Amino acid sequence: MTEEIVFCKGGGCTAKLGPDLLSHVLGKIPRGEKDPDLLIGYDSRDDAAVYQITEDTAIVQTLDFFPPMLEDPYLFGQIAAANALSDIYAMGGTVKTALNILCFPEKMDLNILGKIMQGGAEKVIEAGGTLAGGHSIADADVKYGLSVMGIVNPKQIYANDKGRPSDVLIFTKKLGVGLVCNANRVGQAPKGAMEEAIASMTMLNKKAAEISHRYEIHACTDVTGFGFLGHLSEMINSSISAEIDSISIPVIKGAMHCAEEFLLTAAAQRNRNHVAERVTFSKYIPFAMEELLFDPQTSGGLLFAVQKEDAAAFEKELREAGMPAAIVGRFTEKKEKDIYVN
Incomplete structure (x- = not known):
């Protein structure tokens, strides 16, 4: 089996756990005492968490990562980053910082690693954010994404379930x-x-x-x-x-x-x-x-x-x-x- 085939086994958001399985597991996780400043958590099945820190400012927090869905590592890095950054926009927020999340086989060509991270970094810059670090582990398969932090005015959050008739x-x-x-x-x-x-x-x-x-x-x-x-x-x-x-x-x-x-x-x-x-x-x-x-x-x-x-x-x-x-x-x-x- 060639290294190129190993790089892309099928990924992107098709690699997500199924919604039925995910709902079953999340329903059994201890919640703890409700924090009044947590404006949006996973109870609402929204795109990101929102935590209020002042009257006019709340933090938007999300992460997303997955295996490659195509063979080009640079494009894969761009796509994975764009996908993770999107959750901030879906909440009405502005991107501020991002952290890399990376799984990579130690025996794979490091040029591939560099291309993935280059693609991701360019998308963070395009979003107006700052790449502030990250975390990597050795793994059998490639996986990449971002943890992203943004900000939003608490009065201007785009929740996913506040639609009205005639919208x-x-x-x-x-x-x-x-x-x-x-x-x-x-x-x-x-x-x-x-x-x-x-x-x-x-x-x-x-x-x-x-x-x-x-x-x-x-x-x-x-x-x-x-x-x-x-x-x-x-x-x-x-x-x-x-x-x-x-x-x-x-x-x-x-x-x-x-x-x-x-x-x-x-x-x-x-x-x-x-x-x-x-x-x-x-x-x-x-x-x-x-x-x-x-x-x-x-x-x-x-x-x-x-x-x-x-x-x-x-x-x-x-x-x-x-x-x-x-x-x-x-x-x-x-x-x-x-x-x-x-």
Whole structure:
């Protein structure tokens, strides 16, 4: 077996533990006494923890790491870093510092290690943050990511479950990363699909977050390993359901073809098993579109719930800034099911 094959066995956010398993374990962890300054912890299934330190300042804290999903170590470093940084943006925060998290085989070429860390460092700099250190261990397989700290005004936090009926849902990137990366590993990615997926995964959500601060955002999440429907389900509260216009979903070129060819991931099936009972698909929705909506994303886009009056202007500004952003649905008053896909 060559070293190149060992480097990429399949990773990115497809390597996440399944949401069912994770929920089962988290439900049994001792919580301790509630800290009133912990504004957001894992109880809300949000994207990061938020801890208030003054009236106007709270710390946003997150971490994320995973194995490579492609063979290029530099691009892998960029993607892993962009993915970790995204959680700060999903909370409405600004990136301040980051720490490397690295697992690396001692016998592997150190040039590969350098390229991974170079890619990650460049994304931290692009985010306006400072790489302040990190931790590494010897391991059989490569894994890389960041622990990131940001700040946010406690009055301007983007929680993921504060959406309101009539809010419009806007998504800022294309779906299909998991399908395309999986097809690429077996040499069956459609022409140009992997290049488009890489461009999406390496793009920071910084600009989208900065633009969002000019509008009334009620809720936000970034769409990663649990797929579009998995993360959308975490936005549903007791007052709302969601209607999704599948025809409006931005899609990476060739991703639907990958689904039609059954180049699927096990993570997508775990996502389907976790959330399928909460979703009603129109009879006109093809199997490939269902798979796309369950597909695990790596460094995916932000999903905003914005007040109806701001939606058109917000979408327009995002698109003018170079993002494939689209209005993809809306929240409604509570219905029988949480999510309806039309």
